[in-house]
Amino acid sequence: MSVIRTPGGLSVRFRPRALGVGVGAALLAAGFGLVALGSGDYPMGPTDVLRTLTGGGTVAEQFIVYELRLPRLVTALLVGAALALAGTLFQSLVRNPLGSPDILGFTQGASTGALVVVVLGGSSLALAGAAVVGGLGTGLVIYTLAWRRGVHGYRLILVGIGVAAILTGVNGYLLTRAPLMDAARAVLWLTGSLDGRGWVNAGPLLAVLVVVAPLVLVGCAPALRMMELGDDAASAVGVPVRRLRLVLLAAAVLLVSFAAAAAGPVAFVALVAPHLAKRLTRAPGPNLLASMAVGAALLAGADLLAQRAFAGHQLPVGVVTGVIGGGYLVWLLAMERRAGRL
Amino acid sequence: MSTAVRRVATTPEPTLDATPTVTRPAPSVPARGTAAPPSRRGRRAARSAGLITAVALLVVIVVLSIAVGAKAMPLADVWSGLLHRDATEYAVVHKMRLPRTLLGLLAGTALGVAGAVMQALTRNPLADPGLLGINAGASAAVATAAAFLGVTAVGGHVWFALLGAAAVTALVYAVGGGRGATPARLALAGAALNATLYSYVSAVMLLDTASLERLRFWTVGSLANADSATVRRVLPFILVGLLVALGTARPLNALALGDDAARALGARPALIRAAVIVAVTLLCGAATAACGPIVFVGLLVPHLVRALTGPDLRWLLPYCAVLAPALLLGADVLGRVLGRPGELQVGMVTAVLGGPLFLWLVTRRPVAQP
Numbered sequence: 001m002s003v004i005r006t007p008g009g010l011s012v013r014f015r016p017r018a019l020g021v022g023v024g025a026a027l028l029a030a031g032f033g034l035v036a037l038g039s040g041d042y043p044m045g046p047t048d049v050l051r052t053l054t055g056g057g058t059v060a061e062q063f064i065v066y067e068l069r070l071p072r073l074v075t076a077l078l079v080g081a082a083l084a085l086a087g088t089l090f091q092s093l094v095r096n097p098l099g100s101p102d103i104l105g106f107t108q109g110a111s112t113g114a115l116v117v118v119v120l121g122g123s124s125l126a127l128a129g130a131a132v133v134g135g136l137g138t139g140l141v142i143y144t145l146a147w148r149r150g151v152h153g154y155r156l157i158l159v160g161i162g163v164a165a166i167l168t169g170v171n172g173y174l175l176t177r178a179p180l181m182d183a184a185r186a187v188l189w190l191t192g193s194l195d196g197r198g199w200v201n202a203g204p205l206l207a208v209l210v211v212v213a214p215l216v217l218v219g220c221a222p223a224l225r226m227m228e229l230g231d232d233a234a235s236a237v238g239v240p241v242r243r244l245r246l247v248l249l250a251a252a253v254l255l256v257s258f259a260a261a262a263a264g265p266v267a268f269v270a271l272v273a274p275h276l277a278k279r280l281t282r283a284p285g286p287n288l289l290a291s292m293a294v295g296a297a298l299l300a301g302a303d304l305l306a307q308r309a310f311a312g313h314q315l316p317v318g319v320v321t322g323v324i325g326g327g328y329l330v331w332l333l334a335m336e337r338r339a340g341r342l
Numbered sequence: 343m344s345t346a347v348r349r350v351a352t353t354p355e356p357t358l359d360a361t362p363t364v365t366r367p368a369p370s371v372p373a374r375g376t377a378a379p380p381s382r383r384g385r386r387a388a389r390s391a392g393l394i395t396a397v398a399l400l401v402v403i404v405v406l407s408i409a410v411g412a413k414a415m416p417l418a419d420v421w422s423g424l425l426h427r428d429a430t431e432y433a434v435v436h437k438m439r440l441p442r443t444l445l446g447l448l449a450g451t452a453l454g455v456a457g458a459v460m461q462a463l464t465r466n467p468l469a470d471p472g473l474l475g476i477n478a479g480a481s482a483a484v485a486t487a488a489a490f491l492g493v494t495a496v497g498g499h500v501w502f503a504l505l506g507a508a509a510v511t512a513l514v515y516a517v518g519g520g521r522g523a524t525p526a527r528l529a530l531a532g533a534a535l536n537a538t539l540y541s542y543v544s545a546v547m548l549l550d551t552a553s554l555e556r557l558r559f560w561t562v563g564s565l566a567n568a569d570s571a572t573v574r575r576v577l578p579f580i581l582v583g584l585l586v587a588l589g590t591a592r593p594l595n596a597l598a599l600g601d602d603a604a605r606a607l608g609a610r611p612a613l614i615r616a617a618v619i620v621a622v623t624l625l626c627g628a629a630t631a632a633c634g635p636i637v638f639v640g641l642l643v644p645h646l647v648r649a650l651t652g653p654d655l656r657w658l659l660p661y662c663a664v665l666a667p668a669l670l671l672g673a674d675v676l677g678r679v680l681g682r683p684g685e686l687q688v689g690m691v692t693a694v695l696g697g698p699l700f701l702w703l704v705t706r707r708p709v710a711q712p
Contacts, residue, residue: 096530103533145701158468158704161533162697165473165637168540169693172562173686180551183558187548191541267541319545326538333517333531 018281018290025277025293029077032300036076037069039308075197075262076303076317077296078205080269082259084277084295085213085288087270089252092224092286093245094157097332100271101256104160107265108167109138110257111190114264115174118186127189128201128261135257138163143249192266192318194303201262208258212251217288220248225285266318268325269295269302275332389657392650396664400671407443407671408435410678437569445568445576446671446688449633452580452625454666455587457640458647458658462594463618464515467645468529468704471626472637475535479510480630481561482539485546489553500575503631508623510535515619563636563689565674576628583624584663590617591655598653636689638696639670645703 002016037053038044042064044052051057052065083101090099101107113134117127146159171190175183188195223244226234231241256270273295277287280294302320309315409420415431423431424440453471460469471477483506487493493502517531543561547554559567593614596604601611629636643666644658651657670688673695677686 098530098534102537103530145705148705155705157530159701161473161529162700162704164533165700166693166697168536169562169637169690169697172558173690175558176562176687180555184548184551184554187544187554187558191544191548267537316545316548318541319548322538322541322545326542329534329538330513333534 015281015283018283018287021277021280021287022290022293025280025290025297029080029293029297029300032297032304033073033077036073036300036304036307037065039304040064040069071198071202072194072196072303073300074199075202075205076194076299078202078209079194079259079263079266080273080295080297080299081213081292082205082209082255082295083266083269084273084291084298085216086252086255086259087295088274088277088286088288088291089216089224089248089255090270091274092228093248093252094154095228096154096157097275098271099157100268101252102265102267102271103164104157105142105162105164105167106135106138106160106253106256107260108164108171109141110135110260111171111265112167112174113137114189114260115171115178115186118182118189119174119177121182125200128204131261132257135260136253138167139249139253139257143246188316189264190318191316192264192321193316194263194306195314195316197263205258205262208254212254213292216248216251220244221286221288224248228285264316264318266299267322268329269299269321272321272325272328273298275328389651393657393660393664396661396668400664400668403668403671403675404443404447406675407446408439410675411439441570441573442565442568442674443671444570444573445632446565446674447667448573448576448580449565449629449636450639450667450670451663452583452629453636453639453670454643454662455584455659456622456625456629457642457666458644458655458662459587459590459594459618460622460640461644462598462653462655462658463615464528465598466528468641468700470638470641471622472635472639473529473536473641473700474514474532475510475539476507476514476622476626477630477635477637478536478539478543479506479508479513480504480627481635482506482542483509484560484631485543485553485557488556489546489550494556499631500579500628504579504623504627507627507630508619510539511619511623511626515615559687560634562687563634563692564687565633566685566687568632572632576632579624579628583621583628586617587621587625588659590614590621591659594618594655634687634689636670636692638692638700639666642692642696642699643669645699 002014004014034046034049038046038049042060044061044064048057048061049065052061057065087100090101090104091097093099094104110131111134113130113132114127116134117130122130142156142160142163145163146156148155175186178186223234223239226237226239227241227244234241259266274287274291276298277291277294281287281290299317299321302324303317306315306317306320309320405417405420408424409415409417411434415423415434419431420435423435426432456471457469460471460474461467463469480503483502484499487498487502493499514528514532514535543557547557593604593609596607596609597611597614599607604611604614626640643662647658647661647665651661670692673691674688677688677691680686680691
């Protein structure tokens with residue numbers, strides 16, 4: 001742990017290794033971004049991309065970068081960062097390495113909202129709005145049901161699993177109610193896709209991230225680290241455990257809901273990114289900033305793979321993260337089991 | 343010795359606590375030879391009477407399942423449709439309602455019994471083939487077969503479903519079961535597998551519109567496409583699974599005391615576990631192949647039944663075998679009535695009915711910390 005003291009009396013503490021991981025992951029994300037911006041039907045070299053980004057380039061290049069490729073990339077980075085942050089918060093709050101929104105029912109809730117719109121035949125904007133409403137509503141239901149003089153980690157997990165199971169049934173039913181074309185669109189959304197994402201999709205998520213991330217990173221991170229020690233220990237050092245848990249849950253649910261609204265419930269980023277960050281930084285506790293950078297790099301890389309892995313055939317990014325995440329999950333389950341931590 | 347034997351017969355109910363159930367004192371059973379015989383006999387009579395009542399309930403629901411549908415039939419018509427080849431109702435009853443009802447009976451029994459033996463094996467009151475990902479494993483295998491290998495008939499499905507179910511059963515037990523696993527851990531391992539496998543299934547549906555059209559109806563869990571060929575196809579698997587499961591009742595009772603005590607009583611823990619995994623695989627794989635993944639039946643019924651019979655599997659399993667199909671068929675009838683003019687798929691009805699009960703179960707007691 002290093003400390004920087006400014007002349008004004010402000011001190012910032014940080015772990016050099018965690019900072020390094022964060023910067024490294026951010027650079028990796030930027031690298032993926034550079035490749036993603038430069039590749040496609042109209043290939044551009046890295047220098048061309050950089051020149052276009054700094055205001056130069058031809059009109060065609062300007063159009064391709066700013067209107068077609070950049071919005072998608074920005075959405076990918078934001079969704080990755082938001083999901084990773086939410087996943088880190090969930091895993092800290094329920095004190096379990098598997099406590100991600102995929103498993104606790106929040107993404108299923110967002111999906112239910114979106115599917116209702118698909119069945120009723122609404123626009124993409126209505127779909128995004130409904131995903132947010134569904135995710136937040138599910139968060140509220142789970143919190144209320146799990147509340148019993150405070151929300152306990154394990155009760156939250158079990159309630160979340162139950163709600164997820166109910167919503168999975170409801171979602172499957174809603175899928176059967178839609179005409180085939182709409183159902184295909186819905187499944188695409190449910191898988192998580194960045195295809196054709198524009199500034200409309202990135203905007204609201206960016207707004208939420210700009211408000212929530214600093215609040216969490218600056219305001220709550222030290223207290224969250226205390227809470228990982230257990231409620232009693234945290235209370236003993238003066239952390240307002242209940243209020244903080246509510247605030248952090250609300251923040252996490254907001255992030256998940258808006259990320260789902262932007263790109264669909266992309267699987268496993270929220271689960272995997274915090275783990276990778278933790279392994280890379282080798283630091284205990286929630287590695288919030290490093291997780292966000294890793295999440296952004298993960299999704300940008302996965303989207304690049306999804307677009308370019310099969311020539312002439314684009315996969316939705318959720319398929320790539322699902323496959324990567326599934327393999328990682330099985331490995332994780334085995335490791336955690338062996339270490340007796342699960 | 344006599345104490346041990348008596349405790350075998352009344353193994354304590356699994357609880358949400360992480361503490362091994364073994365350490366609990368057995369519920370107060372009067373010692374043999376003293377005042378015991380009348381009350382023991384009385385209890386057996388009560389249990390038998392209860393079982394007969396349950397069978398009667400099932401019969402009523404079976405009749406309802408044949409009578410209720412797009413075309414509601416009076417009982418007399420159902421009867422003549424069943425028996426008389428020249429009756430106008432013959433085709434409806436024999437081609438549609440009867441296979442549907444039979445499939446509901448088979449699948450319900452399979453899921454209920456599988457849930458009961460799983461709960462006993464893992465000492466986990468939250469174990470359910472749907473929640474632990476076993477149905478999802480079968481679904482993923484079926485989706486693979488349908489999309490990549492062109493296997494679309496239930497006849498081919500079954501083998502893939504069994505394969506998928508077997509893989510996940512082994513995996514979830516290896517990962518989340520075994521000694522020292524809490525219910526929450528097991529549920530979490532299952533939920534994680536569920537999330538993975540369903541994301542795979544939706545990826546498959548996405549890549550192939552034809553699979554989407556078939557699988558989106560199948561993945562909800564429905565009895566609507568039942569025909570007699572389906573019933574014949576899954577019948578042997580479910581029968582064998584049931585026999586194996588019933589055979590494990592007594593040794594599983596012993597296993598509830600812990601491996602050492604079970605060994606002392608002459609049981610072989612490894613063999614029992616293998617038998618239960620085989621039974622669960624056969625039952626869940628076949629049921630899922632035929633009707634799609636159906637959640638909560640295997641959780642709910644053993645739970646409700648345990649309140650009636652206590653944890654002795656020799657009573658628990660027969661009750662489950664009767665009441666689980668009653669629940670499944672009841673949910674199916676309800677879905678047909680509520681969903682008119684179409685129908686609500688039975689998987690959706692059981693999820694909506696069973697979910698709240700699950701939530702009640704996990705919220706009513708203090709939750710154990712690992």
